[in-house]
Amino acid sequence: MSAQPTRIGPADLLLFGLSPLRTRPLRAVLSALGISLGIATLVVVTGIPASSRAALMEEFAALGTxxxxxxxxxxxxxxxxxxxxxxxxxxxxxxxxxxxxxxxxxxxxxxxxxxxxxxxxxxxxxxxxxxxxxxxxxxxxxxxxxxxxxxxxxxxxxxxxxxxxxxxxxxxxxxxxxxxxxxxxxxxxxxxxxxxxxxxxxxxxxxxxxxxxxxxxxxxxxxxxxxxxxxxxxxxxxxxxxxxxxxxxxxxxPSDALTAKRLTENTFSALVLGLAGVALLVGGIGVANTMVISVLERKREIGLRRALGAHRGHVRTQFLTESVVLCALGGVAGVLLGLAGTAGYALAHGWPAVVPAGIVLAGLGSAVVTGVVAGVYPAVRASRLTPTEALAAP
Incomplete structure (x- = not known):
């Protein structure tokens, strides 16, 4: 009878992904901070113009165009x-x-x-x-x-x-x-x-x-x-x-001038959106760096798992899951921070708080994609370690 390859269940994958929070919580939080700031900026620079437009439409409804x-x-x-x-x-x-x-x-x-x-x-x-x-x-x-x-x-x-x-x-x-x-x-x-x-x-x-x-x-x-x-x-x-x-x-x-004024107030949205992309890039690099260091620090763990029967796919999946979970948690924190920032700004100006649902989904999706990209190289590097090489590491 041929041996069936071992499969890792979703619950085990989630435990693997959350392991950095249990073992190195400060490093995990700092690594996800860049992702959080990038997603929060994305939500804010999209939500504030949307809130402004909603307020403008309410104002036009009252004043007439x-x-x-x-x-x-x-x-x-x-x-x-x-x-x-x-x-x-x-x-x-x-x-x-x-x-x-x-x-x-x-x-x-x-x-x-x-x-x-x-x-x-x-x-x-x-x-x-x-x-x-x-x-x-x-x-x-x-x-x-x-x-x-x-x-x-x-x-x-x-x-x-x-x-x-x-x-x-x-x-x-x-x-x-x-x-x-x-x-x-x-x-x-x-x-x-x-x-x-x-x-x-x-x-x-x-x-x-x-x-x-x-x-x-x-x-x-x-x-x-x-x-x-x-x-x-x-x-x-x-x-x-x-x-x-x-x-x-x-x-x-006159309503055209009022519209132009509101548009002028939002001329820096594209610039700030670019800064959000830069923050995501920096956050992704930070997560990738964290994962590479994690691979170097956990060589013995990798070697022991390989010696006990884990194949390269298991190791790749484990480290890739850790990276994705880390970025996803940063994305969730960023969305919450962005929603709070948009609501506070809108409330201060007397506007209705409006954040398109698509932007929330796009922010979470961007965080997951960043986690995948940031985790590919560390995961591949970890999977290429042979049991003897990993166990012999100092």
């Missing part, structure tokens, strides 16, 4: 940057347009008091505004109220979020100086992501702006259009808003 902004630009010969007085009415006649509102730069200066020099503008603008502005740009009043038909004719003002901070105004009822006239603050707006220029402005009524020398000509139009027709509206907007000089009208979609 159908807002267009038409701004008057100075003419080639220095003509003032303004639109015709009836530009709002003309744009309202575009079929897919739902709402239109306008603001105009009065070129006045707002100050906290008359003791502040007029040259210190704090980077703020005084805008004449129509009453429909908050609904059009989706602005919310944080404190107080917005202008109404009753208050827009009087020296009352609503401050944007940034303007209120720079002027040191926190509550309605405070007075600020606009040119030579005192205006009473009746409200403060919250942040307006799609119209950041409004945040840095003091908003006065269209009629009250006459006291500041306002000529009733808008400088910026904001409009909401049907999403499906947004490109068509954008194409005809310059000719409609300023038929005589359409080249002076610059049309933009």
């Amino acid at each position: 159908n807002l267009l902004r038409a701004e008057a630009a100075p003419g080639a010969h220095g003509e003032p940057a303004s639109l015709p007085p009836d530009s709002v009415a003309m744009v309202e006649r575009i079929g897919p347009v739902d709402r239109v509102s306008a603001v105009a730069n009065t070129h006045a200066v707002v100050r906290r008091s008359d003791l502040v020099p007029e040259s210190e503008t704090s980077g703020l603008t005084v805008l004449a505004t129509e009453l429909s502005l908050p609904d059009t740009i989706n602005a919310r009043v944080r404190t107080g109220t917005f202008l109404t038909e009753a208050t827009e004719r009087f020296p009352t003002v609503v401050l944007g979020d940034v303007a209120a901070t720079r002027l040191g105004v926190t509550e309605p009822g405070t007075q600020v100086r606009i040119d030579d006239t005192w205006f009473t603050v009746i409200g403060v707006l919250g942040p307006v992501p799609l119209a950041p220029e409004v945040e840095r402005s003091a908003l006065v009524g269209w009629e009250a702006a006459r006291q500041l020398g306002f000529d009733q000509r808008p400088t910026v139009l904001y409009l909401r259009a049907q999403e499906a027709a947004i490109d068509d509206v954008r194409a005809v907007l310059p000719q409609t808003a300023h038929p005589q000089q359409p080249s002076q009208v610059r049309v933009s979609r």
Whole structure:
């Protein structure tokens, strides 16, 4: 009867793979550290942009992406940057347009008091505004109220979020100086992501702006259009808003700028992803080095096993399993660390924590592949030792 070759069961293989943790725990942990950092970096640099995109989509769902902004630009010969007085009415006649509102730069200066020099503008603008502005740009009043038909004719003002901070105004009822006239603050707006220029402005009524020398000509139009027709509206907007000089009208979609800003914040993702690959490579080299040293230290063990009947395949399988288990444990630790890092970053920014399941699987798979590659040479080297050579080792 011929002898059947001995087979190693899965339980025995797992015990072999975990032996470095029992015999040399510190060395095993340090060897797997590089793998953990590489996988954690992979998860983080993928999870953070995914969380940012999810937050952006939620923000767009609340703000809407159908807002267009038409701004008057100075003419080639220095003509003032303004639109015709009836530009709002003309744009309202575009079929897919739902709402239109306008603001105009009065070129006045707002100050906290008359003791502040007029040259210190704090980077703020005084805008004449129509009453429909908050609904059009989706602005919310944080404190107080917005202008109404009753208050827009009087020296009352609503401050944007940034303007209120720079002027040191926190509550309605405070007075600020606009040119030579005192205006009473009746409200403060919250942040307006799609119209950041409004945040840095003091908003006065269209009629009250006459006291500041306002000529009733808008400088910026904001409009909401049907999403499906947004490109068509954008194409005809310059000719409609300023038929005589359409080249002076610059049309933009604020949501595009917001998207570009978020993309700019993630420009280093590819670089950090490359660093994750470097960390995996370094971790793999560290595991391979550990396994080679393990082979040298365990020559007598290898020789004894070979003398008791273990063939080369058993030895190769044992050391390869140790390498894979070591890297897999590092991969699991790295995934957990990456998930925790992504969740913490998203929580700090008020984003939903999103990590694609495919990235988790890819991270674990990368760790296993690294373990296989790192363990091939040490496993082959160990299997080539003959019993006599191994037992004779010092």
